[in-house]
Amino acid sequence: MHSPERIAEFTGSGAWTEETVQQLFADRVAEFGDELAVVDPPNKQELVGLASLRVSWNQLDRQVDELAAVLLDHGIGEGDVLAVQLPNIVELVIAYLAAWRVRAIISPLPVQYRRHEIVELGVIGEIDAFLTCDRIGARAVASEVVGMRAEIPTLREVLYFGTTDVDGATNVGSAIGALGVGASQAVAAYADAHPVDPNDCITICWTSGTESRPKGVPRAHYEWLVMSWDTVYSPGLTHESRVLNPFPMVNMAGINGMLLPWLRVGCVLVQHHPFDLTVFLRQVSEERITYTVAPPALLAMLLQNDRLLADSDISTLRQIGSGSAPLQTWMVQGWYDRYGISIINFFGSNEGLALMTDVKLMTDASQRASYFPRYGPTRHWTFPAAAHTTIKLIDPETGAEVDEPGRPGELYLYGPSLFAGYLDAANVPSPFDQDGFLRTGDLFVIDGPDNEFLRYVDRAKDLVIRGGMNIAPAELETMIATHPDVVEVAVVGYPDDLLGERVCAVVVPKDGSTVTLASVVRHLEAQQIASYKLPERLELRTSLPRNPVGKILKRQLRTEIKGQ
Incomplete structure (x- = not known):
């Protein structure tokens, strides 16, 4: 993924280490064994026809091993691309960990994607296998994907969770039942024979493709794991935390915002899908959630409509993550004044984590609503990304660097969170400048009493x-x-x-x-x-x-x- 020069730079600075996602999972299983790890959404039966699960770390490890054995038995291993289209259920967590256990690359797809997107991304991503459910809602997804095989030349296997028979596809439950007694040992032997390099690609996520052809964003252990320190630090996650995830685990928000922080601290991950406010608030109450994420519009609506929270116990909530948009000061202040909950604003992309409010230093609600920290010499920021990330603002018309307040400039970003480059790079314009800075396409201005903040202006193209x-x-x-x-x-x-x-x-x-x-x-x-x-x-x-x-x-x- 990354050049030897880049690896030397960021391992030398201490940003990148030899840790891997496989080792994090193994460590959590060893530490927390029979403690609760992941909880399904309560509507799972209605959503995919499967029973809701509450699994411990040991149970999760066993199920990961079983799926990993099925993948190997179907020829899916190191370097193969496994497309996964699953809602936020326990099986999605298992799929990530099982793919990584056999050194495969996972390419998660939103459940809303249909033939047009699946075929297009399947061809670009050269997917080798597809994992889904026999149905998601009213859609017979596994059958649909089987019908796309002729349009995706590289697709060899279609696997699914479910209770029905699907011609041309493999039922994971039946395949597990047919495994021999040595399946687990075969997985362990395969892992030993295929050592992990933290520079290996482990995911291919996709940009939205609303403006142009979708772009694949491959990422290695290095970038994912350095970013996960910030999404542990900002909400103050510990082993005692209980996090509720309503965002699809298909991109930066779901993977780096929820999956990897959970893997770092070994807390309880509670899944939610599709978004339903009544179910969401019930989960906050019943699961004693301490941290979750929500879009700004929902946070504003809840604060303006007291009746929506009247029957909900949100007393365990300490922080709520939101993101990628200016927040309203009254909303940020209102959540803190009324409920003692701090709102954290994250600003980033699949290409690289950029900015987040520092709730430990930005104690004023108007600051947390309007500003992001400006990394640099004007002020020391406490979260990990600030120590390793360099930013600059560039005038989109002149190309000159902007260093005075109030003048809009495009945010350029350099640091260990950046991906190495788009999939199919020969047909996609590079997002990097000549110095290796990511051109984000987002306009900011320098602001604050001592020029210590950045204030978001807009997308340049908007x-x-x-x-x-x-x-x-x-x-x-x-x-x-x-x-x-x-x-x-x-x-x-x-x-x-x-x-x-x-x-x-x-x-x-x-x-x-x-x-x-x-x-x-x-x-x-x-x-x-x-x-x-x-x-x-x-x-x-x-x-x-x-x-x-x-x-x-x-x-x-x-x-x-x-x-x-």
Whole structure:
């Protein structure tokens, strides 16, 4: 994955070590044996037709060994790519650990993906095998994948969890039952004969592909494990923690936000899928959850609607992670004042973890809502990434480095969390500059009393340029979201012959409420923003379009609005 020079740089600094995910799991099994490890969502039977499980570390180890033996028996081992399409259930955790036990590369796919995405990613990723359930909800997924075999030339095996027979696919339960007595020893012998290198690729995750052809993001032990220190540190996870995971374990948020921190500290991981607020809050109460994650819109809604939390016991919650968007100060302050819960804002991507609020030093709610730490000489930050990561802001027009406050620049990032480069690199533009910095495509400004913070402006490609003036949708979205009748909002530009673009606000109103363009404009004028930023069009929706990992599809909104 990484060059000898890069390995020498980051092992020399202490950022990368010889640890591997396999060793972390083995250590946790040895430490915690019969203690509870993973809990299924309570609706698992309805979701995939399988009983809900509560498994200990020893039970998990045995089930990982069984699936690993099945994989080996079907010719899946070192360097093979195993695509996995499973919801957040215990079997998804088993799949990760079993693939890693036989040195395979796991490529997780959101359960929402259908033929178009599966075939496209299967061809790009050259997948060797596919693991799923016989059904997910009403979809007969295993049968569907069998039907795609002719379109994915490298696909050799389709395996599934479930209780039915699927022609052309292997039932994992039946395959386990047919294993001989020496299956576990065969797995151990295979592992011994194929030693792990922390530079080995262990996952291929996928970008959303909303703007272009999907891009595969391969990652090794090195990058995943150095990042996991930060997602342990920020929420203060320990063995005594109980974490609830509602995010699909298919990308940075689910893998580095939940799976790897769990593997580091050996706490209890409680799975949730699909998102259901009633079930989610019941799990927080019944499982005595101490840490979870949630999007900003949900956090704001819960704080504004006391009745939603009236029957829930959230007294064990200490931190909630949110991410990749400016947070509302009243919301961050409100969660702390009312419930003593700190909101942590994470900002990153599949390509590399970037920024997060330092809850130990950023004690003011307005700081945690609006700013991220600016790594550098102005202030010492306590979380691990700050010690190993270099950032700079680059003017997107001139290419010059930005060092004064208030001037937008694209965030460039360099450090041990960065991936080595996209899959199929010959057909994908490099995201790195000549010095090896990742060009994130995100605009920030230097801010704060001592220039010690970065403030998010927007995605560079999402800027609205009205009459030559740059308008950041994220800024307007944060302000419009405080409108008393607004649940969610997205701001996009639409074509104008005179000014080039004008601003459109796409709003989801609260149930029973009416939102008008005039009321939105009045709300913004009361906050004294520049008049050229005011929206000149309002579109109402019952929901905003999102991709399978929850990102708002602004391209789709722009296309819809342009066509009206």
